[in-house]
Amino acid sequence: MAGNIARKQTDREPSDGPLDFGGLSNHLGYCLRRAQLASFQNFRASFAALDLRPTQYSVLVLINNNPGRKQSEIAAALGIKRSNFVSLMDELERRNLAERRKAQSDRRSHALFLTEAGVQFMKKLDLAHQHHQDHLTAKVGEENSALLIELLKRIGEGGPFELDEADGE
Amino acid sequence: MAGNIARKQTDREPSDGPLDFGGLSNHLGYCLRRAQLASFQNFRASFAALDLRPTQYSVLVLINNNPGRKQSEIAAALGIKRSNFVSLMDELERRNLAERRKAQSDRRSHALFLTEAGVQFMKKLDLAHQHHQDHLTAKVGEENSALLIELLKRIGEGGPFELDEADGE
């Protein structure tokens, strides 16, 4: 808030010293973005040995908890477009972690399952995720973790998820 | 946690009903990601009429609060690579919101300023941001907003920012 009124900014060059973020440091959206980036970064570190990105992890968890569900259901639940989900699933299938099977009831759709290797892999993922979660929890303080999650859910709910888009024209 | 032991998943097709997210719904990192996506979405809606993305907004705010600082300083403060900052700044210059000026002291560097139009534009940005911030604050409850920001800062601090990378080889 401090600072500039409506005039062209002058030629001074303050050069050194820390930058003034103004109100930005206390903008909820900005803090969210930076926290999320830090979280992703730690996720990547925790899962580096397993070579798995956050999105891939969430897909495996969802298939594991809902074996046999349609590809489009898993995608929609995670807010991923059907079209973008294809290559994601291709990769998991290539690594023999998950598989598509033709659904009997509706031969258009694919039912998704973890492979045996995928189920085994989940154990390692659980450990890596615990490591990641512990890191974040330690940062906010254990006693604040549940409240933080609650507040984040309030922001996140009613998002773009659970609803698939109709193909536009 | 409920569910799958180490065996290949069977062919059942539970078909309908909501998906089981397992522990995922209470993963801090996952909640962060969904909240951040929802926040970005609301940001875009609030700034749609102004045709400005979150990154562009943060750049304008930082230049406004630190006129005359080097391009690389602004970029580093926001965690943006120098190389990626170029097209961003090109766009802001093309729209006559900000400008580069050759620095006197070091003719390699560009000092960044808002244009007169840019300073005027900030007023509209402040209003749009207030609208956006109010939306988020209402979702978490006004009495929780400050605490949430504090907790997010703990996660976000020590991130990839304020430090520029050395050019690799």
Next chain:
DNA sequence: TATTGTTATACTCTATAACTATA
């Protein structure tokens, strides 16, 4: 030799349109 800005490139994520095969 190191730094600033730049270009070129590549990979991920996201978004849209159009195709296919089934329904």
Next chain:
DNA sequence: TATAGTTATAGAGTATAACAATA
């Protein structure tokens, strides 16, 4: 005709390498 999966494409965001001008 509508839906599930796919393909192709395009826009952002992010990452690295290399170059010119300057220090």
